[in-house]
Amino acid sequence: MIDTTDLIACPTCDALWRVAEPKEGERAVCGRCHTVLRAPKEGEATRITALALTVAILLVGTMFLPFLHISVRGFSNDSSIVDAALAFSEGLTTPLVVATVAMVLLIPLSRALLLLYVVAPIALTGRPRRGAATAYRWSEDLKPWSMAEIFILGCAVALVKVTTLATVVFGSAFWLFSILVIITVFQDGFLSRWSIWQTLEQN
Amino acid sequence: MANPRTKLIAITAKDAGLVGCTRCTAVWPLEQTRCGRCKAPLQSRDERSLSRVWAWWWAGLLFYIPANIYPMLITRTLLQEQESTIIGGAIDIALHGDIAVAAIIIIASVVIPLAKFVAIAFLAISSRRGTRVPGQQRHLLYEAVEFIGRWSMIDVFVVAITSALVQLNVVASVTPGPAAIAFALSVIFTMLSAQSFDSRMIWDQIEGDERA
Numbered sequence: 001m002i003d004t005t006d007l008i009a010c011p012t013c014d015a016l017w018r019v020a021e022p023k024e025g026e027r028a029v030c031g032r033c034h035t036v037l038r039a040p041k042e043g044e045a046t047r048i049t050a051l052a053l054t055v056a057i058l059l060v061g062t063m064f065l066p067f068l069h070i071s072v073r074g075f076s077n078d079s080s081i082v083d084a085a086l087a088f089s090e091g092l093t094t095p096l097v098v099a100t101v102a103m104v105l106l107i108p109l110s111r112a113l114l115l116l117y118v119v120a121p122i123a124l125t126g127r128p129r130r131g132a133a134t135a136y137r138w139s140e141d142l143k144p145w146s147m148a149e150i151f152i153l154g155c156a157v158a159l160v161k162v163t164t165l166a167t168v169v170f171g172s173a174f175w176l177f178s179i180l181v182i183i184t185v186f187q188d189g190f191l192s193r194w195s196i197w198q199t200l201e202q203n
Numbered sequence: 204m205a206n207p208r209t210k211l212i213a214i215t216a217k218d219a220g221l222v223g224c225t226r227c228t229a230v231w232p233l234e235q236t237r238c239g240r241c242k243a244p245l246q247s248r249d250e251r252s253l254s255r256v257w258a259w260w261w262a263g264l265l266f267y268i269p270a271n272i273y274p275m276l277i278t279r280t281l282l283q284e285q286e287s288t289i290i291g292g293a294i295d296i297a298l299h300g301d302i303a304v305a306a307i308i309i310i311a312s313v314v315i316p317l318a319k320f321v322a323i324a325f326l327a328i329s330s331r332r333g334t335r336v337p338g339q340q341r342h343l344l345y346e347a348v349e350f351i352g353r354w355s356m357i358d359v360f361v362v363a364i365t366s367a368l369v370q371l372n373v374v375a376s377v378t379p380g381p382a383a384i385a386f387a388l389s390v391i392f393t394m395l396s397a398q399s400f401d402s403r404m405i406w407d408q409i410e411g412d413e414r415a
Contacts (some may be wrong), residue, residue: 004232009223016215095361161292165377
């Protein structure tokens with residue numbers, strides 16, 4: 001039988017490579033389809049822990065602080081995302097709001113918490129917690145369904161649409177949310193999936 | 204620039220009688236069914252991948268039709284009630300002078316979904332029948348589909364935000380129309396269709412040609 005421990009298969013094109021572990025800051029790329037195979041970074045676990053914690057806190061803030069302020073002919077309204085979601089439950093609005101809240105808040109929050117569960121113990125003690133592999137798998141599966149950055153652009157478009165009906169101003173939660181989107185982009189940039197899998201395997 | 208005709212032949216895990224984990228890149232003997240590192244199910248080539256791709260693809264297309272016919276937004280003011288479809292809504296915004304915003308909506312809700320249907324169909328058909336388009340380009344197409352597909356959701360969010368916002372006051376109300384749900388489902392189904400595609404098939408097929 002062949003020893004497979006130092007072999008890796010490119011997840012995108014199945015090309016088989018013998019991997020020399022790249023140094024921190026370097027990348028190993030598939031020679032055939034150019035998918036990044038390895039990209040270890042210095043102090044990865046600590047940095048991801050910090051970022052995931054920030055994301056989780058900002059998300060909770062975003063839920064309850066006023067997101068948008070609307071005013072028209074004397075009527076005005078401050079609404080947080082939770083207010084807006086709870087304000088109505090009729091017809092087609094309900095499934096739409098549920099789906100939006102899930103993709104914009106709940107899935108990003110679950111991802112941040114799952115990542116924290118995986119990475120925080122590694123950063124603090126060097127050893128992963130039980131079930132870390134499962135938690136990491138879930139967080140990866142959730143990634144395409146986490147749509148916070150798309151929501152930001154949606155807010156801008158909605159603002160333009162509504163200006164004919166009313167005056168709308170962004171509230172503090174909107175700005176928190178924008179910061180959060182930027183942090184998430186950094187977090188995903190720092191995240192080297194394969195280093196995490198290796199760490200999880202070694203323990 | 205590399206000559207597009209030069210094709211790099213690599214040994215794949217499949218050629219070596221092994222199976223690679225698409226989640227964590229670990230390599231295992233072919234008969235193993237679950238990755239020993241990340242516990243993901245292992246499959247050298249997913250035989251049913253294409254049927255899943257097509258099933259989600261048709262579901263997505265089926266919901267894309269009502270998404271364009273029925274109204275996306277129903278706006279009620281004191282004086283009038285107005286229903287607007289995806290394209291109608293974009294035209295309204297353009298007539299209002301916001302060409303850039305209208306362009307975002309048209310690109311996200313019409314151009315991207317249609318391009319995605321064509322791209323997924325092309326990838327699925329070509330992975331079975333063969334094509335002259337080089338693997339590198341098809342691979343880029345696949346990555347583009349995976350990356351851009353989610354952005355179609357923007358119009359659904361716009362509807363959710365505007366209806367949540369405006370419904371809260373008396374002077375005007377905005378409610379989502381049936382197209383909003385149909386469109387959201389269409390985007391979800393096409394995302395699942397793209398996720399079902401086994402990208403390793405793009406490369407197998409090229410090398411099959413080369414060796415024949």
